[in-house]
Amino acid sequence: MKTTMHALIADHPGNLPAIGAADRDWLSYDGLRALSQEVASSLNAMGIGAGDRVGIVLPNGPEMATAFVTVAQVATTAPLNPAYREDEYAFYLEDLKAKALLIGADDDGPAHAAAQKLGLPVIRLSVPEGAAAGYFTLSSDMSGDASRAPTAEDVALILHTSGTTSRPKIVPLLQSNVAASAHHIRESLALTPEDRCLNVMPLFHIHGLLAAVSASLAAGGSVFCTGGFNALNFFAMMDEARPTWFTAVPTMHQAILARVGRNADTIANNPLRFLRSSSASLPAQVMVQLQETFGSPVIEAYGMTEAAHQMACNPLPPRAQKPGAVGVEAGPKVRVAHEIENHLIDGTGEIVISGPNVTAGYESNPDANAKNFFDADGARWFRTGDQGAFDAEGYLYLTGRLKEIINRGGEKISPLEVDGVLLDHPDVAQVVTFALPHAKLGEEVAAAVVLQEGSATTDKDIREFASSRMADFKVPRKVIILDEIPKGATGKMQRIGLAEKLGLVEKAQGE
Structure with missing residues (x-):
């Protein structure tokens, strides 16, 4: 080759x-x-x-x-x-x-x-x-x-x-x-x-x-x-x-x-x-x-x-193209791993890959490499952050994403990057950026914001501020101004599930 x-x-x-x-x-x-x-x-x-x-x-x-x-x-x-x-x-x-x-x-x-x-x-x-x-x-x-x-x-x-x-x-x-x-x-x-x-x-x-x-x-x-x-x-x-x-x-x-x-x-x-x-x-x-x-x-x-792009692919005829499946192994080895422990499993878990197309590792980021790569069964595996399982014919079905990255029609957006920009606004006290379900894009960018006391800043003002600092696809489509951002049991602001907590899901999916 x-x-x-x-x-x-x-x-x-x-x-x-x-x-x-x-x-x-x-x-x-x-x-x-x-x-x-x-x-x-x-x-x-x-x-x-x-x-x-x-x-x-x-x-x-x-x-x-x-x-x-x-x-x-x-x-x-x-x-x-x-x-x-x-x-x-x-x-x-x-x-x-x-x-x-x-x-x-x-x-x-x-x-x-x-x-x-x-x-x-x-x-x-x-x-x-x-x-x-x-x-x-x-x-x-x-x-x-x-x-x-x-x-x-x-x-x-x-x-x-x-x-x-x-x-x-x-x-x-x-x-x-x-x-x-x-x-x-x-x-x-x-x-x-x-x-x-x-x-x-x-x-x-x-x-x-x-x-x-x-x-x-x-x-x-x-x-x-x-x-x-x-x-x-x-x-x-x-x-x-x-x-x-x-x-x-x-x-x-x-x-x-x-x-x-x-x-x-x-x-x-x-x-x-x-x-x-x-x-x-x-x-x-x-x-x-x-x-x-x-x-x-x-x-x-x-x-x-x-x-370097492809991991799995639906096969050409005469084999079936299964709606909802992302296909069969197509280049690298594709397996399922335990989501926390470094070993391969059967059933549902984190999708991992190993092959000549896979990066050797992130640059200058030993923590990310330690978290995302592991050795098992004679190969080095990369954790994709996606959850899924294979059917009996070897077709892969994704069941969810383990990471918090927002996938807006194929464009991947780091919520913390958006947080960092919005927090530069002088009237923003707290912010948590999260994925809002969207009928066509899959996910859209949304942000929950707590303003500084006495501020009259509007959601439009915040979006315009973001537009001047970031590419358009990263700018939150919806900014929700709240008195307090919902927190989890440990006191942390949680991105996953925030759209549901704020009652935004049914409305967004119907748009």
Whole structure:
């Protein structure tokens, strides 16, 4: 099995299409390999090589896809959400120990401001007029001499994941982790050079980077890169791209279903081999609707950042796709462990994984590593924080989450991070952020707040304050102002079950 990003694209016929986009020529595999060499020369001449970390902030599209694929063959990529505010960029870039920030040629937004504040060198990405999809050039004021190419044990991709502490954990994924996951997904979906993925997933997230881009390229297939998910133009993109599959989160699938009535011809003219769903639980009713609408199997998968995305996946026909199940073991070993003791069990417990795609551990976080990894039965196991069990046929069903992380349509939010921002408001005395059930997103962000005595601050004021400090998806949709926050038997404010305690559940689920 190939173990580096470079090896993933090395052997495919050069004339095959690799990267596409609306109103652009396709970038072939020869073109992608030539771009990889140009990027390596440019970065090496800037003093950037294996082990150096490059923050990448680019809009969704073909250049973001090729920037990830090419920079990862030279250095460590650190894609960041383009929706972040300046303070967030400053935190993440400093926490990652980035050596440089890669942004668009004309981007003078919050990422650029954060880099200036940190004294971080900036690399500019330019797209020549008429260039094929994904082709770009790089420029900067940096100079140096780096030449070592990454090996399988170098870090290819580094991402933050929200944890149960206020400080997000750093997940380093080795070249070998990323390559293994790309192969696992390719095998699960039986991808070939004939397959084309319509990518609507954000490319700062593990789902899009691995399932849509890396797995497609591992198979010699092609990826049509959109500017992100937009239900209004999804079917127009489908007409232009002529994909054989796409992958999305459940909320995207639901938005697509809402628009199928007027797009029956597009669906009929572009038969899909399958649809894929991941990053949050797909309601069984939605899975059935999608199958009936597209006349194609719906493959639900189970993934997380620490696994370089995929852990389990519903199989392709002739095997069954079971609504409500996240599939069968699909790459790493997947088992059930005791939720407190470090051993494997039968029945219901915490889902654990072990395999070549799994991170070796969180960076600079021995406490988290001690809590989340253990050795048993001749393997090293990672605790996912999810509870579940297998049925008699080996299909995995998740029964709940052990962690307090809020899963908003696939976006994971640390409640303590939100607490920390809201507590910066001068009129907020106490706060506890919690998950509010939501019919479409699964969960939404909510916060219970106690104000300083005599304050006339409103819930709208607090939400506006949060909006100025955090990306929109982290901002609480509902802020409840209370005289006192309910506490548990030990006197601690409890997140789990708070929505029920405050009588918010029935109303939220009906919205």
